[in-house]
Amino acid sequence: MVSSKDSQVSARRVFGLALPALGVLAAMPLYLLLDTAVVGRLGASQLAALGAAAAVQSVVTTQLTFLSYGTTARSSRLFGSGDRQGAIAEGVQATYVALIVGFGLACIMWLFGGQIALWMTGNPETASLAASWLHVAALSIPITLVEMAGNGWLRGVQDTKRPLYFTLAGLIPGAIAVPIFVHWWGLVGSAWANVLGMGIIALLFLLELKKQHTGSWRLRPRVIKRQLVLGRDLIIRSASLQVAFLSAAAVAARFGTAPLAAHQVMLQIWNFLTLILDSLAIAAQTLIGAALGAKSVDTARNAGQKIIVYSTIFSAALALVFALGAGFIPRIFTSDADVLNAMAIPWWIMIAMIIAGGVLFAIDGVLLGAGDAAFLRTITVGSVIIGFLPGIWIAYALDFGLAGIWAGLAAFILLRTGAVVFRFYSMRWAVVS
DSSP states (O other), X not given: OOOGGGSSOOHHHHHHHHHHHHHHHHHHHHHHHHHHHHHHTTOHHHHHHHHHHHHHHHHHHHTTGGGTHHHHHHHHHHHHTTOHHHHHHHXXXXXXXXXXXHHHHHHHHHHHHHHHHHHHHSOHHHHHHHHHHHHHHTTXXXXXXXXXXXXXXXXXXXXXXXXXXXXXXXXXXHHHHHHHHHHHHTHHHHHHHHHHHHHHHHHHHHHHHHHHOOSOOSOOHHHHHHHHHHHHHHHHHHHHHHHHHHHHHHHXXXXXXXXXXXXXXXXXXXXXXXXXXXXXXXXXXXXXHHHHHTTOHHHHHHHHHHHHHHHHHHHHHHHHHHHHTTTTTGGXXXXXXXXXXXXXXXXXXXXXXXXXXXXXXHHHHHHHHTTOHHHHHHHHHHHIIIIIHHHHHHHHHTTOHHHHHHHHHHHHHHHHHHHHHHHHHHTTTOOOO
């Protein structure tokens, strides 16, 4: 349990949790950036196909974010109250959910991947390439969800180092395989490399769960039901995000191959940046969940305030790096002049979003750790409806191009940031268990 002497959360404790989490969160986006760069050398059509396929795959997997974030919130509260085995048992049930749901989603992708790809791209040639990637990548869906559950319960017991070791053990072989497999099999080789890397990671999480769990392995519907109650709001939140991002990709495709390829590059960079910022949010989830489980509101408030400050400073530094690198960073991913030109204005919109994102993701972590998922659901859905979707479809109707799409995304980020700042300082989220 958290004692009174722990009410002042030290920077060492915060960064001791955040830095390994940063490694985990940065590893996958870095892998995807490598994947994008390798596929980009095949040509704009293959890069556009990867963009559409990756957007679909992201929807399928990130709908189940409660397997990581929700499991962390529940496990950390049990851990904070002194029940370590109860915290680990949450991981067992989350893993069952991952396997059952993951297999179902994989079947859907095998059956309907072609039709989904055609809807996303509006181009039969690009859709055919995207579908071939999706059919192979479907194998990685259940194992990706197992990895989410593993990250969730280990973060809950304040162990962020093992997930880093497991992630590197899988993604390093996967990254080595990308250029080799793409050389052998073209775009579909990218999907096979993904399956290889994620398979290794999932296996290591399963072995660790077997090692640490000492209780029953039976399926417990009541525990799963409680997980799904928290997960329901996170699923709705994720669904609203994915509808917006799918709409953005679909509209970018209507502007042509170059804007879609540019959108893919920028989206992967943005995902990379947001997940880096999310490392401090994960520290917030773990510390605040444990503090509230131990009935220490002072600890929760102190941790939240410190993490907001750290995240804001970090995001400003990242924004500066990408502002100074505006002339050469995009060229790492493509040499196509039309694609680079399509990125020119949206790049600066993204830089402004980085700074706001530092505050947003830190407080998101605080509220997730507190289990305040209903509030996050409401403000995310509202921001999508008011900011993101109107911006995307106005951009399409008035032919504003990729800059209009990213202006809609910026409005979405700013609306959410204002809402979570108000929520944090109201302290209505600090409910002890």
